Amino acid sequence: MPDGETKKVERRITIDPITRLEGHGKIEIFLDEQGSVERAFFQVPELRGFEKFAQGRPAEEMPQITSRICGVCPTAHHMASTKALDALYRVTPPPAAKKIRELFYSCFVTEDHALHVYFLGGPDFIVGPKAPAAERNVLGVIAKVGIEVGQKVIGMRRKLREVMTAIGGKPVHPVLGLPGGVAKHISTAEQGKIQQVAKEAVDFAKFTLETFEKLVLGNSDYVDMIRSDAYTHRTYYMGMVDQANKVNFYDGSLRVVTPAGGEWAKFAPAKYLDYIAEHVEPWSYIKFAYLKSLGWNGFTEGAESGVYCVAPLARLNAAEGMATPLAQEAYQQYVSVLGGRPVHHTLANHWARVIELLYAAERLEELSRDQEITSPEIRTLPTETPREGVGVVEAPRGTLIHHYQTDEKGLIVKANMIVATQNNAARMAMSVEKAAKGLISNGNVSEGILNMVEMAFRAYDPCHGCATHSLPGSMPLVVRVHDCQGNIQSTLRRDWDGKIQRS
Amino acid sequence: MIRILCLGNELLADDAFGLATAEELRRRFPHLDVVFTTDSGFHLLDNLLEATFVVVVDCIQTNSVPPGTLYILRSSDIRSTFGPSPHYVGLLETLQLARELLLNVPKDVIILAVEAADCLTLGGKMHDAVKSTVGLVVDLVAEIAQNWKPTEAHDRDSGDGLTRAIATVSARWGSERLVVL
Numbered sequence: 001m002p003d004g005e006t007k008k009v010e011r012r013i014t015i016d017p018i019t020r021l022e023g024h025g026k027i028e029i030f031l032d033e034q035g036s037v038e039r040a041f042f043q044v045p046e047l048r049g050f051e052k053f054a055q056g057r058p059a060e061e062m063p064q065i066t067s068r069i070c071g072v073c074p075t076a077h078h079m080a081s082t083k084a085l086d087a088l089y090r091v092t093p094p095p096a097a098k099k100i101r102e103l104f105y106s107c108f109v110t111e112d113h114a115l116h117v118y119f120l121g122g123p124d125f126i127v128g129p130k131a132p133a134a135e136r137n138v139l140g141v142i143a144k145v146g147i148e149v150g151q152k153v154i155g156m157r158r159k160l161r162e163v164m165t166a167i168g169g170k171p172v173h174p175v176l177g178l179p180g181g182v183a184k185h186i187s188t189a190e191q192g193k194i195q196q197v198a199k200e201a202v203d204f205a206k207f208t209l210e211t212f213e214k215l216v217l218g219n220s221d222y223v224d225m226i227r228s229d230a231y232t233h234r235t236y237y238m239g240m241v242d243q244a245n246k247v248n249f250y251d252g253s254l255r256v257v258t259p260a261g262g263e264w265a266k267f268a269p270a271k272y273l274d275y276i277a278e279h280v281e282p283w284s285y286i287k288f289a290y291l292k293s294l295g296w297n298g299f300t301e302g303a304e305s306g307v308y309c310v311a312p313l314a315r316l317n318a319a320e321g322m323a324t325p326l327a328q329e330a331y332q333q334y335v336s337v338l339g340g341r342p343v344h345h346t347l348a349n350h351w352a353r354v355i356e357l358l359y360a361a362e363r364l365e366e367l368s369r370d371q372e373i374t375s376p377e378i379r380t381l382p383t384e385t386p387r388e389g390v391g392v393v394e395a396p397r398g399t400l401i402h403h404y405q406t407d408e409k410g411l412i413v414k415a416n417m418i419v420a421t422q423n424n425a426a427r428m429a430m431s432v433e434k435a436a437k438g439l440i441s442n443g444n445v446s447e448g449i450l451n452m453v454e455m456a457f458r459a460y461d462p463c464h465g466c467a468t469h470s471l472p473g474s475m476p477l478v479v480r481v482h483d484c485q486g487n488i489q490s491t492l493r494r495d496w497d498g499k500i501q502r503s
Numbered sequence: 504m505i506r507i508l509c510l511g512n513e514l515l516a517d518d519a520f521g522l523a524t525a526e527e528l529r530r531r532f533p534h535l536d537v538v539f540t541t542d543s544g545f546h547l548l549d550n551l552l553e554a555t556f557v558v559v560v561d562c563i564q565t566n567s568v569p570p571g572t573l574y575i576l577r578s579s580d581i582r583s584t585f586g587p588s589p590h591y592v593g594l595l596e597t598l599q600l601a602r603e604l605l606l607n608v609p610k611d612v613i614i615l616a617v618e619a620a621d622c623l624t625l626g627g628k629m630h631d632a633v634k635s636t637v638g639l640v641v642d643l644v645a646e647i648a649q650n651w652k653p654t655e656a657h658d659r660d661s662g663d664g665l666t667r668a669i670a671t672v673s674a675r676w677g678s679e680r681l682v683v684l
Contacts, residue, residue, distance in 0.1 A: 068513075
């Protein structure tokens with residue numbers, strides 16, 4: 001806790017979600033004398049030692065190694081790393097190779113978004129925010145949508161993974177990307193199979209959108225919550241766009257829009273250091289990314305603050321629309337219902353994700369019908385001496401940047417990686433604080449409030465250096481109320497077995 | 504059919520525990536179905552299918568016991584699953600979900616989770632305390648595999664097998680190294 005805070009703060013509420021990688025990812029809430037929230041801090045454990053770990057390694061190994069860092073987004077790391085190698089060797093992949101990569105990547109985003117919509121976000125918005133905690137889990141989702149739909153999700157996932165295995169070797173740790181191209185071409189037979197799965201994926205995504213609209217938009221409690229001030233921030237937004245300023249996950253420019261929605265910057269990913277800087281707060285070792293020329297002005301929002309965010313909500317704000325027809329239609333409805341572009345409501349991330357699911361599936365289908373994907377021209381051999389390269393993709397959870405500098409033999413001298421969460425960290429901290437401020441007064445902490453703060457946290461789906469090391473079965477939460485001497489006055493605890501205890 | 508499912512990531516210091524255990528198990532008991540994966544959460548579904556009984560080996564961080572201490576937990580002891588962890592659905596939620604969807608997954612899962620000191624440092628080494636638990640876990644797995652017998656009525660170990668296995672290993676390695684939940 002920062003020095004000087006102890007004198008001011010009357011009581012401190014600590015919410016400790018227990019994560020896999022560290023005992024705790026802490027959310028700390030400080031109350032003032034009246035029992036209202038003065039300040040909330042959010043701390044997410046981050047992987048340490050990437051730079052040191054990368055040093056001395058052959059850069060060509062990085063697409064394989066970095067895909068092993070993250071058990072949730074291995075394909076994103078693999079692809080960002082592969083593109084960094086393209087830049088490092090100053091080699092341009094042939095068009096077929098780019099399309100194969102994007103096809104593979106679209107498969108990955110479709111699968112990841114589908115899982116997230118139903119099983120990660122679903123407990124909040126499909127089951128409903130006011131439902132008892134015991135129902136807000138995957139079983140509650142199945143109870144709402146039915147076993148058949150659940151089986152459909154699993155079946156869709158299996159088929160998408162089979163496509164990824166056919167193209168990339170292994171869905172979890174692909175061996176697809178090489179500097180200048182890909183390792184394997186796609187046969188006509190494989191193309192036929194992919195087209196079949198892609199068509200199913202589009203139907204599945206359409207069904208998901210319909211389900212979402214029925215269950216969620218038909219639930220006025222949830223719509224009110226989406227629109228509520230407690231979950232709204234007017235920040236800048238960043239996402240990757242194609243030349244027409246439409247959302248693209250695999251390649252393009254990075255575009256940043258202001259809280260009013262106008263273009264603030266559009267730049268080649270290689271120039272990211274001109275636009276993004278990192279700030280470190282003393283109470284957390286996580287780095288908070290911010291827009292460099294605006295400077296770090298604290299955890300504030302608005303046009304004067306350098307705080308920005310990434311991921312579905314941000315991508316839909318940073319772009320001018322979706323590149324495929326059904327997704328574009330869905331996007332227009334989304335913007336209309338939520339009162340215009342840009343959308344500042346954090347919980348709308350879930351809705352934006354459904355729209356992106358549809359785009360990813362449509363894009364997969366488009367690419368599967370492209371005759372060039374069966375071309376044998378899948379590699380341009382690098383000939384240049386390596387020096388420096390940046391590779392950027394949109395991971396499902398936001399912009400992912402890999403940056404390598406090597407010696408002339410291709411051994412890494414310096415490496416940097418910015419994961420999605422770093423771009424979102426500042427806004428996440430503000431979201432937790434705002435949610436807590438809106439919902440905690442007179443020090444009154446009920447179980448429902450735990451859930452509300454959690455929901456803000458979950459809408460961002462932060463990277464915890466991947467996965468969790470908690471006791472299996474649940475995410476235990478601890479809320480500790482401290483008096484100004486630092487003594488624990490009371491504890492609200494939700495354990496791994498679901499029991500809630502007060503002491 | 505019993506499967507040993509070792510979870511972890513060899514790049515992340517103590518998270519290499521799962522791999523170290525898998526390698527030792529394969530070396531000493533080549534007939535056992537041993538899987539090592541860096542998959543997490545929902546993607547573990549693939550590794551749960553078509554097995555009648557699964558023992559999961561993993562790392563954990565509770566910060567309430569010394570590193571190297573082994574937690575033992577069986578899925579049937581958990582009465583209800585809970586809200587999703589941020590970023591992924593847990594193993595037991597995945598199991599429950601799979602059962603709800605009528606997929607062929609084990610009716611019972613035993614979880615052996617070693618308390619880690621560090622799972623965050625890329626390229627970090629396993630701490631000695633955690634490394635020393637590999638032998639204990641291999642021993643325990645062997646005892647469980649030996650004591651587990653599928654019955655006709657259900658595919659679930661009656662519970663006595665696990666109790667016996669724990670007692671044997673406790674006596675051999677010291678009961679302070681195990682926490683049975």
